[in-house]
Amino acid sequence: MNQTPFPYRLYLVTDEALCLGRDFFWVVEEAIKGGVDIVQLREKSLSADDFIRKAEKLKTICDQNHVPLIINDSVEVAKKVDAQGLHIGQEDTGILEARTLLGSHIPMGLSLERMEDLKKPHSEEAWYYGVSPIYATPTKMDTKTEWGLNGLAQLRRVTEKPLVAIGRVKTENAAAIISHGADCLAVVSGICSAPSPAHAAEAFRKKIEAGLNHQ
Numbered sequence: 001m002n003q004t005p006f007p008y009r010l011y012l013v014t015d016e017a018l019c020l021g022r023d024f025f026w027v028v029e030e031a032i033k034g035g036v037d038i039v040q041l042r043e044k045s046l047s048a049d050d051f052i053r054k055a056e057k058l059k060t061i062c063d064q065n066h067v068p069l070i071i072n073d074s075v076e077v078a079k080k081v082d083a084q085g086l087h088i089g090q091e092d093t094g095i096l097e098a099r100t101l102l103g104s105h106i107p108m109g110l111s112l113e114r115m116e117d118l119k120k121p122h123s124e125e126a127w128y129y130g131v132s133p134i135y136a137t138p139t140k141m142d143t144k145t146e147w148g149l150n151g152l153a154q155l156r157r158v159t160e161k162p163l164v165a166i167g168r169v170k171t172e173n174a175a176a177i178i179s180h181g182a183d184c185l186a187v188v189s190g191i192c193s194a195p196s197p198a199h200a201a202e203a204f205r206k207k208i209e210a211g212l213n214h215q
């Protein structure tokens with residue numbers, strides 16, 4: 001079982017297309033200034049070389065700000081840039097295979113789409129679970145299920161792993177998601193597309209505090 005601590009509360013999952021034409025790295029730095037404490041680089045259409053270049057630059061920024069950088073899906077990129085973690089979904093490289101390629105020092109987040117995913121081989125090796133999606137979202141159109149608050153609360157009862165909720169997480173529902181058992185909120189559009197990513201992150205942090213007070 002992975003024992004790497006997970007003290008993070010606000011997880012920025014990046015999508016440059018949702019940054020409204022603003023500089024991608026500026027958006028991430030503003031978000032960190034506002035309270036994002038972990039960042040995931042999620043790229044679906046870049047070439048391997050461009051993905052690595054972007055990851056290297058982002059790693060420098062994250063290192064300067066003492067925030068871990070997690071790479072979505074790509075074992076190769078995570079290895080190349082010495083990322084602090086890898087995030088994998090149910091359809092991606094398995095945890096054991098990723099570990100063989102990366103080494104066991106790189107912790108891995110795993111998306112759970114339904115309760116049964118918990119029983120799949122090696123799911124207990126994950127560093128944290130992505131509760132995916134908590135709500136359906138236009139940012140990711142290929143999801144088939146939704147956990148909702150009740151599903152999240154049920155999951156909370158059966159695992160002590162850190163739970164990271166993702167999918168239409170907004171300041172309006174943030175406190176409720178935390179009070180139903182999430183440890184951390186993962187946000188794409190709510191920060192990337194906000195008029196001020198820094199102010200948006202600050203607002204999320206306040207809601208997270210409120211939610212923790214009602215857990």
Ligand code: TZP
Nearest residue numbers: 133137139140167168188189
């Ligand atoms: N995985 C499940 S939902 C999602 C991902 C990457 C996208 C969440 O985006 P948003 O804009 O925060 O709803």
Ligand code: MG
Nearest residue numbers: 073088089092
């Ligand atoms: Mg994936």
